[in-house]
Structure formats: structure tokens, C-alpha cells
Amino acid sequence: MTAQPVATATPLLQAHGVSKRFGGLLAVNNVDFVVNQGEIVGLIGPNGAGKTTFFNCLTGMVVPTSGRIVYGDAEIFGASSGWRKALSRRDVHAHTPDQITKIGLARTFQNIRLFPNMTVLENVLVGRHCRTREGVLSAVGRGPRFHRTEREARERAVELLQFVGLRRDADELARGLPYGDQRRLEIARALATDPGLLLLDEPTAGMNPAETRATMDLVKKIRDLGLAVIVIEHDMKFIFNLCDKVAVLVQGAKLIEGTPAEVQADPRVIEAYLGTTAEGDAS
């Protein structure tokens, strides 16, 4: 399958030379990465290659050691300069995860992290939090504006549940959902923050083939909404059928980036996963 050339190749997210060092371990090593508007980008690599750490760098869960990350017009992470540097006395400036979500990046987690004792609908409503503004006085006073925003948030949440196919489970507890539905709920919750870029960390892990296919359709539907998507996956069929572009991380560094066909044909990728006879198992 060949990549769909995207009509508007405007870069949405640009990462330049992002590195993250944990003590002696260079988990992410000087990675350049660009996501264009409306693109689905796959991020693959052997276990421990630094994929999730890179995700965490993008979403602010982890502060990179160096590099620059720009989303649209906003610099999510970069070198500190001017008054910022004087004020913080740090070499880099970073946004917190909640700020980054507000800027437009939303994510799911490799090991599902829903709010288990909240209902399905409430989980999605929490995602609406950063797009609503009602404060304490408004909540206690309950003016017409409060009721309107609350109603709108609910309508949007229900719409999103419909979108991922969980409409009927709205009042279930999140932890009571089957495993595949929990993954889809996480996606709905992330979509509720109105992101421009959705980061999915192994969205099909633990799913059966039918559920995987459904997830693939869901991701395509999300792209059709105009969102860009980055997917970490180990399921190569999923990646190569879905993505416009695939990047391979190995030991923290980007090995290759290209269309699925290019990546599939590259001998170094196979080597990275399976190792060469001389080096033994590299993963």
C-alpha cells in the first residue's frame, strides 16, 4: 500500500533534535520528527526503543533534555532565552501536560488510564474540562450560562461516545467495560479535548483481530475529521495499512522515516527487530 500524499502539507508538529537522558541512559537521542496536518504517522521500533518516552516528551509528561518542539505556532519545548531564562534560571522552558493538552495534543496510554470509578460519560466530560471555563462562582450560582455550557459539554460527550461506538454504555462505570471498549473510551476522552493531534500509544494492544480492524476504521475516521494522528504500534499490519508515514526508533535514535513501502523494504528495520547474526538479539 502506498502513502496518500496529503494535499496541504503544512507541518503541524515539528520536533528538532529532541533528546532525553535518564542518568546514563540516552532514552531519546536527537530525534527529528514532523507531522503534517491530517497525516497518520506510525512510530515503531523494538521494545525499549524509546517510543513511549518520546511520546512523553511531546506531551510534557517528561521534560526533554534538549531540542525544540513546536506545535502550530506554539513552542511546546525549547531553549530558554531572554527574561524567561533569567526568571527560571533554567536552560530550557517546557509546558506542563495540561497546558500542552490545551494547546492541542491529546494522548492515550499504553496501559489504559481511565478514571475507573467514573462513568463512561463522566470520563469523556473530564476531557471537556479544558475547553470549558465555568468557575466556582458560576458552579455555585448556577446561572443560565452554567446550564448552557454544561448541556453543550454533555451533548459533545454523547456525540463522541456515538463516534467511537459507546453511546449505549454512557452510564456504565469505566472499569466495567470490556478491554477493547476501554481503549475506545480512552480515545473518546482524548478527542473531547478538541485536539489537533492525537497520540495513540499501542491502541490495539490486547485486542482480537476484529477489534483491531474496528480500531483501524476508527483512526481513519478520526483522520477524516481533519486531525493528525501519531500511532505507536507493534502490529505491523495495522501500521502499514493505516499510516501515511512511518518512523522507526531504535535505541532512542530515529533509524529511518518514510512511506510504509520504503520502511518495509529497508533491511535495517528487519535487522533492528531481529538483530544480525553477528550481534545477536538486539532487542
Add this chain to the structure above:
Amino acid sequence: MSDFPGVLRDGRERLRARIEPRRRPLLVAAAAVTAVAALLPWSVPGVGYTNPLPGDLGSVGLGGHRLYVFVLALVCLVGLTNVAGRRRMATACALGALVISVIALYSLIKQGGGTGAAGVGAWVGTVGSLVLLAVTDTLPTGPPNRLPRLAAPAAVGAIVVVVGVLLAAVVIGLGIDDETQFLCFAIFVGALIAAAGALGVFAAFREAFDQYRAVGYAVALAAAVAFPFTQGTNATWDAVFARVGVFAAAAIGLNVVVGLAGLLDLGYIAFFGIGGYVSALLSDAVFTTVHVHVPFLVVFPLGAMVAGLIGVAFGAPTLRLRGDYLAIVTLGFGEIFRIVVQNWTGLTQGPNGISGIPDLRLPGFLGGMQFGKPHTVFGVSMPFQANYVFLDIVLVIFVMLVFARLNDSRIGRAWVAIREDELAARAMGINTIALKLLAFGIGATLAGAAGTINAHIGESVTPDDYQFIASALLLSAVVLGGMGTVPGAVLGAALLIGLPEKLRFVQDYRLFLFGLALVLLMRFRPEGLIVSRRRQREFHEGGSGADAMSQPAQVAPV
């Protein structure tokens, strides 16, 4: 080491196996014997008892202990029917009858100076209820009964009846002067409440309440307002009620911090104290260094604001801590507050505290309100303490409203999300630091508001009023009543503040008994006495879902 619980269990099993085939005749016989025993004389004529006998144990007839045993024994006959939840109903009543009989037997023997002082009724009643308990224990276990959904007028009627009966029970109970007698009454009511719960009365009540919220709150409000009227000129319980009210308001505030946001605050009483000291200093008390009088309508929001600001200032650096660490820092803060007021003698008079705080006056408010004077309303004259009861009701309504409305908004959902999974909450765009600070600040504000009234009710504030143990008491009230619920916090405060006033011996062993109560609660009803809808599901909806949540999502690479 011998397996003592195992031996007990085996014995219980053997006993069950023997009773099982003869359950019905045995149950009728045991219930009949116990009921008849309640009619027989429980004391022996001619024995000189040290105390006048409670509940008229001397003659033939019903009253006090014996009435309770009689009623409970008859309720046990539900075991003959097919009602779901009959086991819980019958065992609760049999256990209640047994405990009451044993208490009566014990006090008769103790006061009469020997086993001969206990009459035939006491012995037969004890043995009868013991057998009754053994028989009811053989009933099959099952889920509680579910009452059919009530139609509109019946639902409203049910709300009125349940609230009315509870109010009546409280009023009757408080009217019983003798301590043993009160304890028996409490056990009697407790057994009946457990039985009613198994019958599904409270589930139906809750359903009706949810359906007719406005009616439910109106009836509850009417019951609270009716309380001082039932007490007439007797000030004792109005005074206790007034203290329970402010503590309940503070407990609801703590519930925001602990129940919603999940932040364990062990120094919460300090904010209550800050409100109290602000109020005391600005009230022109008799023993104070600051002689200014600021109208209470100004002091009330001022005390709340000062407490709230200090709460935010204290929370800002500390709320980055989690769990145990936060608990220890808040514990320290509570102590810092106490030590500061103890040593800042120039302002707070140190350990002596500020006393002689005048009663509230709200001039120009509804034609001038004097809280220090008794009033006559609808022909019922009430002591001045009743005024504070009414003020407390207004305060609690205010605090409840703030709690309920915040809970049901994006802020409340964000708090719960933080409690559930802080990292995920941050990833969903919630500024966790700001929201935790907000929870802390709102809790402190509500406590400060309650504290300003408490200073006037207690007429003095001293550092000793705000020791750690008071924080622990409030926290116990929240946990006992049920975390995250408003009625739970009120019930918890009522039990923990009110009950020791009635039972002196509870006061002596207060901490021990609270600890015991909490341990038993954690074992048998971890969600608290009154359950929030969310918690109910959290504790009692299958473990399979939770397993799915924690199932590792790792798969091997291709």
C-alpha cells in the same frame, strides 16, 4: 497454636446442621418463649437495688427493655416467611434482643448484688433470644429485599414517614435519662433500622428521594426545624444540636478536600480555629486584648476569607506532595496553628484563650435578632440555644449547597478525576495543582465560616479546642458517615459529637470506641453509613472490571 476461629466456625456449622431440619418449630418456640419472658417480671421483689429500676422491671407488663425484647422477638418471626432479606432482618433483631437482655441481666445482677437479683423473665429472655439467634442463623443468605417502585403520592408519603419516624426516634431517645435504658433503646432502634434496611425500606426511600428531591429536602428541613420545638424549654439538646450543626458544616467542608479531591488533611481543624479566632477577636469579648466589635454579617465572610486565604497560602507549596507526605505536612500545620495561638499571648491570650464572647446580635436584620434571648415561636417558648440551632440549619444548607453544586460541575468532576488518576487527569488538560489548591481553599473557607459561628456558640476559644484530636474527629465523621456524601458528613458529626453527650461512659472511652467503630465499619461497610452513588459501585460492583483495568497491555514485538 490452635485454630480458634476455625473451631468456632466448625461449631457454628454443626449447630446449624442440627437446627436446620427443625427450624420452623424451633423459631416459633424461641420467639414465643422470648416474647413471653418479656411479659414476666425481670426483677425479684424484696431485693434492694442500688438504683431505681429502669423501665419498670419490677412488675408484670411491658415497658422499656422488655418492650424492646418483645417487639424484636416478634419481628424474628419474619423467618417463617419468604421475604428476601429475612435472614438479615431476623438475625439483626435476635442479636438486638440478646444484647438488650444481657444488658438488663447484667445491670440487675450488679445492682442487686448477686445472681438471685435477676428475675425469671431476665433469665428466660436471655436464653430465649440466644436460641432465637442460633435459629435465625440457619436462615438462607440472600440479597436484601427490593420494594416495588412507589407511585407519586406514596413516595412522598414514604419520605415523610421515614423522616418523621427517625425524628421521633431521636426525640424519644434523647428524652430517656437513664443511660442503660438509652443504650437499650439505641440498640432497639439500630436493630429495627438494620431490619428495615434488609427489607429494602431505605433503598426505596432513596429512590423516592431522588425522584422528589425538592420534597425530600423540604421534609428533612422541616424535621431539623421541628427539633427545637420538640425540646420546649429544655436547653440541653439544643446546645448539643448547635455544636453538631457547626461540626457538620465543617465536616462537609472537609468532605470537599478528602471525599472529592482525595487529599488527606489531618490539620483541618486549624481552619475551623482560624474562623473561630477571627470571630472571637472582632466580637468585643469580655476577656480579650482587642476591644473592637465588628458586625457579624461582616465577620462571617471575613473569617471564612481569612481561613481560605491561609489555606491557599499553606496549600500552594505543600500540595505538590502526595498521599502520606501531604497528610504529615497538614498534621504539622494543625499543630503549628495551635502552638502559635498558644504563644501569641498579646493577641490571643495564650492558653487562656478568649472567653466571654457575647451572643450574636444581628441588629436591623428581621427587626433585630438577639441570639442571647429565649424566644417564643408559635406558642412554644424555646431557650436561646435554639436560636443557634436555627442559625446552624441556615449554615448547613449553605455549605450543602456549595458542596452539591460544586460536586455536580466540571470542577467536581475534575476533583474526582484527580483522585482517581492524577497523571491521566493532567494529560486530559486539568491543571491539577490549581484544582487541588481550589479544593483545599474551599474546604478551608467553609471551615472558617463554621468556625465563626462556633466561637459564639462555645462562648470561648482556646488553643485546646483545636487539637489534633478534633481534626481526627472530623475526619472520622466524614469516613463514618460516608465519604463524598453530604448526609453522611451530617450523620457522622451527629453520632460523634452527639452520642458521647448522651452516654457518659462513651465519653470516657471515646477514642477507643471510635477506633473500634471505624475498624468494624471498614470490615463490614467500607463505603460508610450513607453511600454516595459513585462509591456504592466502587465497592460493590464485581471485581472483574477492575481486573480488566489492570490487565497488562504488553504484547510481544512482531
